[in-house]
Amino acid sequence: MKVTLKVWRQKNRNSSGSFKTYESPELNGNMSFLEMLDVVNEQLATRGEEPIAFDHDCREGICGTCSLVIDGKPHGPHKGIATCQTYMRSFKDGDEIVVEPFRAKAFPLIKDLVCDRKSFDRIQHAGGFITVRTGAAPDANSIPVPKPDADLAMDAAQCIGCGACVAACKNASAMLFVAAKISHLGLMPQGQPERYKRAKAMVDQMDEEGFGACTVTGSCEAVCPKEISLDFIARMNRDYGVALLRGDPKTIKGGGAG
Amino acid sequence: MATLNSNIPSGPLAEKWEHHKFYTKLINPANKRKYKIIVVGAGLAGASASATLAELGYEVHNFVFHDSPRRAHSVAAQGGINAAKNYQNDGDSVHRLFYDTIKGGDFRAREANVHRLAEVSVNIIDQCAAQGVPFAREYGGVLDNLSFGGAQVSRTFYARGQTGQQLLLGAYSALNRNIANGGVKSYTHAEMLDLVVVDGHAKGIIVRNLQTGEITRHNGDAVVLATGGYGNVYNLSTYARGANVTAGWRAYKRGACFGNPCYTQIHPTCIPVSGDYQSKLTLMSESLRNDGRVWVPKRKEDCGKKPADIAEGDRDYYLERMYSAFGNLAPRDIASRAAKTVCDEGRGVGETGLGVYLDFSAAIQRLGESKVRERYGNLFAMYQEITNENAYQTPMRIYPAVHYTMGGLWVDYNLMSNVPGLFVLGEANFSDHGANRLGASALMQGLSDGYFVLPATISGYLAGQNPGKRPTTDTGSFKEAEENVQTLTKRMLGNKGKRTPNSFHKELGKLMWEHCGMARNEASLQKGIKAIGALREEYWNNVSVLGESNDWNQSLERAGRIADFIELGELMCRDALMREESCGGHFREEYQYTPDDPETKQGLVNPGDVKRRDDQFAFVAGWEYAGAADKAPILNKEPLVYEEVKMSTRSYK
Numbered sequence: 050m051k052v053t054l055k056v057w058r059q060k061n062r063n064s065s066g067s068f069k070t071y072e073s074p075e076l077n078g079n080m081s082f083l084e085m086l087d088v089v090n091e092q093l094a095t096r097g098e099e100p101i102a103f104d105h106d107c108r109e110g111i112c113g114t115c116s117l118v119i120d121g122k123p124h125g126p127h128k129g130i131a132t133c134q135t136y137m138r139s140f141k142d143g144d145e146i147v148v149e150p151f152r153a154k155a156f157p158l159i160k161d162l163v164c165d166r167k168s169f170d171r172i173q174h175a176g177g178f179i180t181v182r183t184g185a186a187p188d189a190n191s192i193p194v195p196k197p198d199a200d201l202a203m204d205a206a207q208c209i210g211c212g213a214c215v216a217a218c219k220n221a222s223a224m225l226f227v228a229a230k231i232s233h234l235g236l237m238p239q240g241q242p243e244r245y246k247r248a249k250a251m252v253d254q255m256d257e258e259g260f261g262a263c264t265v266t267g268s269c270e271a272v273c274p275k276e277i278s279l280d281f282i283a284r285m286n287r288d289y290g291v292a293l294l295r296g297d298p299k300t301i302k303g304g305g306a307g
Numbered sequence: 308m309a310t311l312n313s314n315i316p317s318g319p320l321a322e323k324w325e326h327h328k329f330y331t332k333l334i335n336p337a338n339k340r341k342y343k344i345i346v347v348g349a350g351l352a353g354a355s356a357s358a359t360l361a362e363l364g365y366e367v368h369n370f371v372f373h374d375s376p377r378r379a380h381s382v383a384a385q386g387g388i389n390a391a392k393n394y395q396n397d398g399d400s401v402h403r404l405f406y407d408t409i410k411g412g413d414f415r416a417r418e419a420n421v422h423r424l425a426e427v428s429v430n431i432i433d434q435c436a437a438q439g440v441p442f443a444r445e446y447g448g449v450l451d452n453l454s455f456g457g458a459q460v461s462r463t464f465y466a467r468g469q470t471g472q473q474l475l476l477g478a479y480s481a482l483n484r485n486i487a488n489g490g491v492k493s494y495t496h497a498e499m500l501d502l503v504v505v506d507g508h509a510k511g512i513i514v515r516n517l518q519t520g521e522i523t524r525h526n527g528d529a530v531v532l533a534t535g536g537y538g539n540v541y542n543l544s545t546y547a548r549g550a551n552v553t554a555g556w557r558a559y560k561r562g563a564c565f566g567n568p569c570y571t572q573i574h575p576t577c578i579p580v581s582g583d584y585q586s587k588l589t590l591m592s593e594s595l596r597n598d599g600r601v602w603v604p605k606r607k608e609d610c611g612k613k614p615a616d617i618a619e620g621d622r623d624y625y626l627e628r629m630y631s632a633f634g635n636l637a638p639r640d641i642a643s644r645a646a647k648t649v650c651d652e653g654r655g656v657g658e659t660g661l662g663v664y665l666d667f668s669a670a671i672q673r674l675g676e677s678k679v680r681e682r683y684g685n686l687f688a689m690y691q692e693i694t695n696e697n698a699y700q701t702p703m704r705i706y707p708a709v710h711y712t713m714g715g716l717w718v719d720y721n722l723m724s725n726v727p728g729l730f731v732l733g734e735a736n737f738s739d740h741g742a743n744r745l746g747a748s749a750l751m752q753g754l755s756d757g758y759f760v761l762p763a764t765i766s767g768y769l770a771g772q773n774p775g776k777r778p779t780t781d782t783g784s785f786k787e788a789e790e791n792v793q794t795l796t797k798r799m800l801g802n803k804g805k806r807t808p809n810s811f812h813k814e815l816g817k818l819m820w821e822h823c824g825m826a827r828n829e830a831s832l833q834k835g836i837k838a839i840g841a842l843r844e845e846y847w848n849n850v851s852v853l854g855e856s857n858d859w860n861q862s863l864e865r866a867g868r869i870a871d872f873i874e875l876g877e878l879m880c881r882d883a884l885m886r887e888e889s890c891g892g893h894f895r896e897e898y899q900y901t902p903d904d905p906e907t908k909q910g911l912v913n914p915g916d917v918k919r920r921d922d923q924f925a926f927v928a929g930w931e932y933a934g935a936a937d938k939a940p941i942l943n944k945e946p947l948v949y950e951e952v953k954m955s956t957r958s959y960k
Contacts, residue, residue, distance in 0.1 A: 159859050170495075190392075239436070
């Protein structure tokens with residue numbers, strides 16, 4: 050099979066970008082989407098043209114490095130599957146495929162299809178942890194965690210931090226990402242002492258970073274490669290509301306928690 | 308010649324670590340903040356070390372080439388983490404975990420390190436649970452366990468098929484807390500390209516900012532490398548594409564010895580290679596071998612048939628047949644080699660004939676599909692996405708693939724290399740897994756080194772360094788190291804060759820797999836050394852690297868890493884050639900058990916199993932750089948002295 054790629058090329062965030070069209074060489078349906086880009090890049094490099102910059106690392110759907118909006122959809126056509134695990138058999142011979150970076154104010158572009166997602170890290174710095182020094186932990190079985198709580202926490206915790214939720218959202222909101230982290234820790238008994246403080250701090254930082262407000266369209270859930278549920282946003286809003294009622298109420302900036 | 312002093316503390320094995328901690332010099336709290344420690348890498352080892360050192364009061368600077376510390380490839384570990392908790396009451400203990408690990412490593416690991424690892428394992432689980440890692444639970448709320456290869460007890464803790472991810476996020480959260488409170492300064496998109504050695508001590512690094520191309524100098528009182536393994540030397544592996552040896556290799560070129568480079572783990576359960584375009588091999592967790600049965604047809608003629616059409620009596624469940632005590636849970640090196648053997652006999656399955664079946668039909672019959680789905684659903688889904696096959700209905704096809712490297716920079720008991728002030732943690736060092744690593748022990752080692760070992764041992768070195776007196780970055784060694792990096796960058800970009808860096812990587816990978824793969828022999832290794840040497844020369848004559856130095860340039864990043872892999876590949880072949888024995892993952896065809904050996908007759912081993920030569924090769928090989936890539940490296944030896952365990956024939960029958 051062969052495909053035509055329309056790829057976003059942009060030297061850096063200070064220059065303007067545009068779509069460039071490339072014809073792929075002969076492909077195999079068992080290639081991953083990124084392997085297809087590798088092949089196209091090798092062809093470009095051999096011709097002396099600079100390869101397309103794109104982010105990737107583990108190529109098994111867990112590190113969250115790969116991104117790409119493929120035909121308008123973050124992480125491509127399949128539900129619950131990241132770009133790196135999307136295979137060319139999902140496309141047809143002769144297809145034209147449009148490939149763009151994740152676009153959001155809080156994810157400034159670095160080059161071509163690569164954007165900077167450090168804003169996610171800064172949200173985590175604000176409170177994405179349980180304060181426990183190394184060595185200060187009690188025996189693991191002394192903190193029983195009901196299985197349903199542990200399972201639900203795990204559902205939230207499997208977020209890979211890729212940012213597809215932001216890229217899919219018309220407001221570039223990071224609510225699903227932040228909700229996943231807040232819910233994971235807030236569901237565990239270990240996370241209770243800092244539960245409300247954490248929710249407040251992380252939501253405030255999210256607003257600070259310039260992510261938009263949530264209007265619950267659910268597009269984030271639809272594209273999430275780990276299928277993180279929208280329900281966690283409700284959970285976060287509740288914790289955020291409790292945090293506000295409990296005090297230390299600072300002015301709510303930006304969109305607040307929904 | 309370098310001196311490889313293991314610095315193993317005296318005293319009985321089980322008391323060494325406690326004694327050592329007591330006798331190691333401490334730094335008083337007011338002085339700790341005057342010491343600056345550079346940590347490179349933020350996988351399990353790097354993130355846990357950075358967080359813990361900051362908690363102790365040191366000034367920590369952490370560097371990762373990723374966009375975020377959360378991306379390190381520890382994130383991809385699926386199966387689990389071992390700990391000698393004995394929560395299952397099945398006879399586990401620190402001593403049993405120690406013994407299983409040292410035996411699993413085919414008696415080529417350092418005894419005292421492995422015992423310490425087993426001791427510390429129990430603290431790791433406590434620490435991670437307290438951080439909120441959502442481990443699998445039983446209905447009463449206590450922790451659940453699995454069994455893994457090479458063990459007959461259930462001591463593996465897990466978080467679905469994403470244990471590495473959850474442990475990494477735990478360590479990352481600890482790191483974040485310390486970034487937020489100012490204890491750690493975090494540098495992302497920052498790749499270490501040289502080690503700075505001042506008066507024989509590691510005192511800094513040279514870093515390239517991958518976004519801007521800016522090269523900067525960073526000084527410290529000590530440098531900690533937690534930069535992972537080097538399996539990508541084979542090009543195709545289960546590693547992340549970005550995983551590389553560059554930090555460790557540049558340290559090697561500055562005098563740090565490289566320990567046992569030929570010890571490579573080939574993991575038995577990966578999805579087989581499907582074509583030349585392939586960039587990556589995908590692991591199917593070893594935990595699948597708890598419920599999956601491995602088989603191939605008994606007769607070659609049946610290989611083309613659908614698996615369902617092959618009668619039960621015509622199937623060879625070869626692991627159960629050859630290793631009845633451990634069966635499908637035989638250690639990785641053994642399971643991999645057995646798969647190779649049956650495929651070499653022409654009984655492999657799938658298009659390429661390089662595959663064996665991993666069959667869940669018995670488990671589905673016994674437990675029901677829903678239970679199997681609950682245990683392994685995400686793995687089955689991943690398998691289907693890649694192969695377009697439904698493993699609930701037809702057996703998976705699997706084949707061994709490069710997965711981990713037991714070798715790495717040589718370190719002593721304190722995790723310090725032979726270059727004073729340079730510490731090496733996790734997969735980047737050589738120390739705990741000998742010639743084969745058991746499942747669920749990489750996570751254990753990374754976190755043991757980072758949370759508990761290094762924070763206790765580094766003070767012993769720092770106590771000998773005057774607080775606040777580290778060399779400044781304007782000294783000669785820093786200047787020279789920066790120039791070295793600039794020259795290398797210019798050389799790559801200025802080279803007007805015809806081939807892409809990736810084409811060299813592919814060629815190197817094929818050479819390595821052919822000459823230094825699952826089975827090795829003298830003639831082939833010698834060929835490999837020659838061919839890789841020629842490839843190195845061609846590289847510098849014919850590589851073409853596009854783009855600019857002061858820009859985001861993935862071709863340039865890769866070109867530097869591939870140059871290092873080529874040199875490393877040659878060293879691996881040299882090490883494999885020198886080691887005239889078979890042990891663990893290192894299989895020299897000349898050294899294997901035959902039907903006539905007494906061990907075979909006693910039923911301890913099968914013909915074809917690895918044969919060690921303890922009288923001559925019970926040592927760690929520490930290779931020392933001889934000053935130029937084309938000069939033969941110098942071999943230093945650290946004898947492996949076992950005080951408590953007897954080196955014996957490894958039997959899983």
